[in-house]
Amino acid sequence: MSLVKLRDLRVTFRTRDRTVHAVNGVDLDLAAGETLCILGESGSGKSVTLRALMRLLPRFAEVQGTVEVAGQDVTRMSESALTDLRGRDVAMIFQEPMTAMDPVFTIGQQIAETVRRHERVSRADAEARALELLELVQIPSAKRRLAAYPHELSGGLRQRAMIAVALACRPKLLLADEPTTALDATVQIQVLLLLRELQQRFNMGVIFVTHDLGVAGEIADRVAVMYAGRVVEEGPVSGLMSGPLHPYAQGLLGATVHPGMRGKRLTTIPGAPPALDKEPTACAFAPRCDRAHEPCLADVPSLREPVAGRRARCVLVPDQTAWCVSEALSPAP
Amino acid sequence: MDALPPSADRGGPAQPLLRLDGLVKHFPLKGGLLGRTQAVVRAVDGVGFDVRKGETLGIVGESGCGKSTTARLLMRLLDPDSGTMVFDGEAVGGNAQSGGLPLRAYRRQVQMVFQDSYASLNPRLPIEDSVAFAPKVHGLGNAEAVRRARDMLAAVGLAPANFARRYPHELSGGQRQRVNIARALALRPRLVILDEPVSALDKSVEAQVLNLLVDLKEEFGLTYVFISHDLNVVQYISDRVLVMYLGEVTEIGPVERIYERPAHPYTAALLASRPSMDPSNRRTAPPLTGDPPNPVNPPSGCRFRTRCPHAEAVCAERKPIMADLGVGHAAACHIANPGSGHSLAEKVAA
Ligand SMILES: Nc1ncnc2c1ncn2[C@@H]1O[C@H](COP(=O)(O)OP(=O)(O)OP(=O)(O)O)[C@@H](O)[C@H]1O
Ligand SMILES: Nc1ncnc2c1ncn2[C@@H]1O[C@H](COP(=O)(O)OP(=O)(O)OP(=O)(O)O)[C@@H](O)[C@H]1O
Ligand SMILES: [Mg+2]
Numbered sequence A: 001m002s003l004v005k006l007r008d009l010r011v012t013f014r015t016r017d018r019t020v021h022a023v024n025g026v027d028l029d030l031a032a033g034e035t036l037c038i039l040g041e042s043g044s045g046k047s048v049t050l051r052a053l054m055r056l057l058p059r060f061a062e063v064q065g066t067v068e069v070a071g072q073d074v075t076r077m078s079e080s081a082l083t084d085l086r087g088r089d090v091a092m093i094f095q096e097p098m099t100a101m102d103p104v105f106t107i108g109q110q111i112a113e114t115v116r117r118h119e120r121v122s123r124a125d126a127e128a129r130a131l132e133l134l135e136l137v138q139i140p141s142a143k144r145r146l147a148a149y150p151h152e153l154s155g156g157l158r159q160r161a162m163i164a165v166a167l168a169c170r171p172k173l174l175l176a177d178e179p180t181t182a183l184d185a186t187v188q189i190q191v192l193l194l195l196r197e198l199q200q201r202f203n204m205g206v207i208f209v210t211h212d213l214g215v216a217g218e219i220a221d222r223v224a225v226m227y228a229g230r231v232v233e234e235g236p237v238s239g240l241m242s243g244p245l246h247p248y249a250q251g252l253l254g255a256t257v258h259p260g261m262r263g264k265r266l267t268t269i270p271g272a273p274p275a276l277d278k279e280p281t282a283c284a285f286a287p288r289c290d291r292a293h294e295p296c297l298a299d300v301p302s303l304r305e306p307v308a309g310r311r312a313r314c315v316l317v318p319d320q321t322a323w324c325v326s327e328a329l330s331p332a333p
Numbered sequence B: 001m002d003a004l005p006p007s008a009d010r011g012g013p014a015q016p017l018l019r020l021d022g023l024v025k026h027f028p029l030k031g032g033l034l035g036r037t038q039a040v041v042r043a044v045d046g047v048g049f050d051v052r053k054g055e056t057l058g059i060v061g062e063s064g065c066g067k068s069t070t071a072r073l074l075m076r077l078l079d080p081d082s083g084t085m086v087f088d089g090e091a092v093g094g095n096a097q098s099g100g101l102p103l104r105a106y107r108r109q110v111q112m113v114f115q116d117s118y119a120s121l122n123p124r125l126p127i128e129d130s131v132a133f134a135p136k137v138h139g140l141g142n143a144e145a146v147r148r149a150r151d152m153l154a155a156v157g158l159a160p161a162n163f164a165r166r167y168p169h170e171l172s173g174g175q176r177q178r179v180n181i182a183r184a185l186a187l188r189p190r191l192v193i194l195d196e197p198v199s200a201l202d203k204s205v206e207a208q209v210l211n212l213l214v215d216l217k218e219e220f221g222l223t224y225v226f227i228s229h230d231l232n233v234v235q236y237i238s239d240r241v242l243v244m245y246l247g248e249v250t251e252i253g254p255v256e257r258i259y260e261r262p263a264h265p266y267t268a269a270l271l272a273s274r275p276s277m278d279p280s281n282r283r284t285a286p287p288l289t290g291d292p293p294n295p296v297n298p299p300s301g302c303r304f305r306t307r308c309p310h311a312e313a314v315c316a317e318r319k320p321i322m323a324d325l326g327v328g329h330a331a332a333c334h335i336a337n338p339g340s341g342h343s344l345a346e347k348v349a350a
């Protein structure tokens, strides 16, 4: 049984002023112990998809589709069942730890409180667990740090403390929304390696949102690339990084500055993503795609599996084996 | 005739465009009941380097190491506590008596682009007026300033007919950053300081803006100081790279040399922290542990020694001097300095 099952997830924000079709039919699966990275431009629906898994969207958001976590239907859960789910089975970490932590409680109090909310343990045991967790996330002088308030820690330590809070009850699923984006390169790699180690040790499922291809390369088993509220390509990370199928994924890879590109002109993707005031009824990437032709505008391309284990939402990708695909798709000279 | 022409070159190509020496900027930390100064943040602590004519000088280093403070000193948005700045042979901040370059004339020749494309534009002005503002302040007539603004918008790829009258909120992040670049170029500066100019942009847009910066540099004969935490972007765009750690310069040199043979252990660790981009060959151990020390109370001697794998007694006792490694490469590390007393230094020399 998969840990996460999303089927035709749709999220629309409708207010008096405007409507945003943020997510327009997302299917995703995650197995226990697997790490999936969601990549995509700003506004493509990554965070909204992640929040839908924990039902953390505002009340006015219209959510349709199947959202199952650990076999439970999240869309139909009672508030109390949801409270049980959050923190115990599923935990979330964010880009800015200050928004997720309470500034008036010490790190130790926050971890102990999370433990006691979900498990019947004594205060002393909860505090002992807090210390263990700070050591687990490699916070130096952990004992002293238990008494620290969030603002007293550096960005990297705060991010580790938030991971400690998230792991307090050994969740089966960890949702991470750009948790390393605000960190320095030297600290980012520390946190990524830490997350990878903890994920393996506890056999956690992880969904990790990022716009950084390099981050996905370090931690992902599989990658889903989103565009305008849909998954346009999905598959193992190595395939995506060595030969993306969808023209948007190809553009993204081409536009990412790699070592050794000095003096070469960077590939760009012309134009801008669509305004999502209406649900796209054709390939949403077609207006920016130099290979777009009539069939691209006829309908929303279906998510096919042109290569075993890899899916793409593009009519141009022929059903072939992996090595043929990259040749068939490379632009004419 | 151009009413506000670009400033002419003075000292010829060999003279540095900007020469900084011993720049210091400390920020007082106020605290306690009376708001007395309790301590100082040593944000920039004796920084010196040259910016050569026509080059792109990249600046890298961890968050809080003083990159933006250095940029604001270069722009003279901040006054240094001490140190000197010489622009194309003239001391910056002079007056009629002392000679040198008055601040107003200096500011015309040095412009800056910030990371936050939204906060740096006036939300109530059409972008054309934002771009025309500085030329007007510097004495260009209204019609001419607007013409200059439209030329600049065209130069950054925003067709004036379509974009000139738009407000910042009617633009995407990448388009807003183009407006900021147009605005920085409207005075025809010689030096442009770019502080994380692409960090807030999506990758596809980042590539557009980087291509644009390369084109504009060529077209207008500019010199760039380019600050970024993205080490791949710095490698792509820079001719030389300056590495900072805790308010000091630790290493400077040609980009290929720094990326291939970093001499300072901090530079090596920083570069090794880049994601591998190869899922079958992932990083296994972090090159650096711990966070940077507090700039209020930096370590004695070499400031990197608390995290350095090669630290020895000498590193705590004496501050390393900049060792000249040839080809314009220099590093502030005892290991790079034969005779420093560090056990590895002798091996390098031998
Ligand atoms: N609470 C909300 N009310 C209205 N619109 C919203 C809300 N939350 C998100 N949206 C809109 O939904 C779309 C998708 O947003 P989402 O936050 O998922 O993007 P993202 O892919 O995470 O982007 P980023 O990389 O910038 O974080 C955007 O157009 C956004 O403006
Ligand atoms: N106006 C100020 N008052 C007090 N401290 C300041 C001020 N500006 C900067 N600092 C401090 O000076 C140090 C250097 O800051 P600076 O902004 O130059 O770093 P940076 O290298 O640009 O970092 P980042 O990569 O995060 O932008 C930091 O410790 C910062 O907190
Ligand atoms: Mg987001």
Ligand SMILES: [Mg+2]
Binding pocket: B067, B068, B069
């Ligand atoms: Mg800065």
